[in-house]
Amino acid sequence: xxxxxxALGLLALLAFAGCVGTxxxxxxxxxxERLRVMGGERGGSFLLIGDRGAxxxxxxxxxxxxxxxxxxxxVRIAPVADDGSFSLDLTTAAVDELRIWVRGADGERSAPVDxxxxxxxxxxxxxxxxxxxxxxxxxxxxxxxxxxxxxxxxTLLNDCTEDxxxxxxxxxxxxxxxxxxxxxxxxxxxxxxxIELRFTPDESVxxxxxxxxxLVTVAGATERDRRAVIVAAEVR
Numbered sequence: 465x466x467x468x469x470x471a472l473g474l475l476a477l478l479a480f481a482g483c484v485g486t487x488x489x490x491x492x493x494x495x496x497e498r499l500r501v502m503g504g505e506r507g508g509s510f511l512l513i514g515d516r517g518a519x520x521x522x523x524x525x526x527x528x529x530x531x532x533x534x535x536x537x538x539v540r541i542a543p544v545a546d547d548g549s550f551s552l553d554l555t556t557a558a559v560d561e562l563r564i565w566v567r568g569a570d571g572e573r574s575a576p577v578d579x580x581x582x583x584x585x586x587x588x589x590x591x592x593x594x595x596x597x598x599x600x601x602x603x604x605x606x607x608x609x610x611x612x613x614x615x616x617x618x619t620l621l622n623d624c625t626e627d628x629x630x631x632x633x634x635x636x637x638x639x640x641x642x643x644x645x646x647x648x649x650x651x652x653x654x655x656x657x658x659i660e661l662r663f664t665p666d667e668s669v670x671x672x673x674x675x676x677x678x679l680v681t682v683a684g685a686t687e688r689d690r691r692a693v694i695v696a697a698e699v700r
Contacts, residue, residue, distance in 0.1 A: 491520075491572070491574075492520060492521040492522075492525075492566050492567070492568050492572050492573055492574035493519075493520040493521075493566070493574050493575075494514075494518065494519055494520075494527075494564060494565060494566045494574045494575070494576070494577050495514075495517060495518050495519075495520075496577045496579065496588065498514055498515045498516070498517055498518035499512070499513070499514055499515075499518060499564070499577070499579065499586060500513050500515065500586060501513065501581055501582070501583065501584070501585065501586045503582075503583030503584060504583055504584075505583060505584070506558075506559075506582050506583055506584055507556065507557050507558060507582065507583070508555065508556075508583045509553060509554070509555045509583065510553075510554060510555075510556075510582070510583035510584075511551050511552065511553060511554075512529065512551065512552045512554050512562075512564075512581065512586075513549075513550075513551045514527065514544075514548070514549055514550040514551070515549055516547045516548055516549045517547070517548040517549075518548055518549060518550065519544045519548050519549075519550055519566045519574075520548055520566070520574075521544065521566045521567065521568030521569075521572065521573075521574065522568035522569045522570045522572065523544070523546065523568070523569060524543060524544070524569050525543075525544040525566055525567065525568045525569065526541050526542065526543055526544060526566070526567050527541070527542045527543075527544055527550045527552065527564065527565070527566055527567075528540070528541050528564070528565055528566075528567060528675070529541075529542075529552060529554065529562055529563070529564050530562070530563045530636060530676065530677045531554075531556070531560050531561075531562055532560070532561040532562065532563055532578075532636060532677065532679065532690070532692055533558075533560040533561050534556075534557075534560060535634075535636055535637065536636070536637045536638075537637065538637070539637070539675065539676055539677075540552055540554065544566065554581075556581065556582045556583070558582065559580050559581070559582045559585070560580070560581065560582065561578060561579070561580055561589050562578070562579050562580075562581050563576050563577075563578050563677055563692055563694075564576060564577045564578075564579065565577070565602075565694065571673070573602075573603055573694070573696075575602050576602055576692075576694060578692065591689055591691075592684075592687040592688065592689040593624065593628065593682065593684055593687055593689040595622070595623045595624035595625075596620060596621070596622055596623070596624060596628055596651075596682060596689065596691070597620070597621040597623060598618060598619070598620055598621075598680070598691045598693060599618070599619045599621065600618065600693065601693070602693065602694060603693065603694045603695075603696065604616050604618060604661060604678075604693060604694070604695050604696070605696045605697075605698070606642065606661060606663035606695065606696065606697045606698070607663075607697070607698045607699075607700045608641075608663050608664065608665055608697075608699065608700060609665075609699065609700050610665050610666060610667055610669070610699060611665075611666065612664075613662060613663065613664045614662075614663045614664075615660060615661065615662050615663070616660075616661050617658050617659065617660050617661070618658070618659045618661070618678070618680075618693055619656050619657070619658050619659075620651050620656060620657045620658075620659070620680070620682075620691075621656045622651040622652065622653055622654065622655055622656065622657075623654070624653055624684060625653055626653055626684055626685045627650055627651065627652050627653055627684075628650070628651045628653075628682050628683065628684055629649065629650055629682065629683045629684075630647060630648060630649050630650065630651065630657065630680065630681075630682055631681040631682060631683055631688075632679070632680070632681045633647040633659055633678070633679075633680050633681075634678070634679055635676055635677070635678055635679070635695065636676050636677040636678070636679050636692075637676045638676075639674055639675070639676050639695060639697050640665070640668065640669045640670075640674070640697075641663050641664055641665035641666065641669045641697060641699075642661060642662070642663050642695060642697050643661070643662045643663075643664070644659065644660070644661060644662075644678075645659075645660040645661070645662060647659045651682075659678075659680070661678070661695065663697050665697075665699045669699055670699070671699045672698065672699070673696055673697070673698040674696070674697050674698070675694055675695060675696035675697070676694075676695060677692050677693065677694055677695065678692065678693045678694075678695050679691075679692055680692075680693070
């Protein structure tokens with residue numbers, strides 16, 4: 465009986481060790497409460513700083529930042545340190561809206577964080593039309609081989625009590641091979657509308673992932689708003 469108990473105890477210990485000895489990787493995450501800015505005067509250069517634990521993803525991970533208020537500027541990229549910290553030099557002419565997200569070495573991405581930032585302050589961005597939803601909310605991934613085509617859609621769901629006008633649907637900066645099909649101009653109250661993206665790379669499109677942000681500007685009866693969805697395209 466003693467031998468049996470010892471054997472069972474050993475099996476339990478091995479099972480426990482198997483559970484704790486191989487921790488599961490954390491999903492990509494960006495902690496907005498760990499973000500801050502360090503700079504000088506408003507309308508100048510500054511550091512966007514993520515303190516320890518701000519960015520979590522499969523290493524080597526990167527932080528990407530897109531200025532939503534300055535079209536055609538490049539997406540800035542900074543490496544994430546082993547402790548989840550990072551820093552990135554940025555410049556704004558005013559209080560600009562920045563979209564920030566983390567990308568891991570496995571291609572997985574965190575949910576993005578939208579902030580209003582300049583050289584002296586950082587605060588969460590606020591959406592006026594909270595009754596307008598976007599699916600997928602954060603990311604569309606388009607992958608295709610040279611000479612072939614991939615398509616995907618973004619859906620606007622209008623839970624408002626009024627119709628919403630779609631004023632524009634544009635990529636913040638062009639992505640080679642990605643085109644936007646003609647979009648509807650209105651989403652009726654209680655209805656939905658679809659925006660279709662098409663990715664047709666040719667030999668001029670370099671291999672590897674490229675991503676930017678699709679901006680959808682909308683207006684209700686009294687308020688204007690903007691929705692942003694990351695678009696990632698990769699030649700396979």
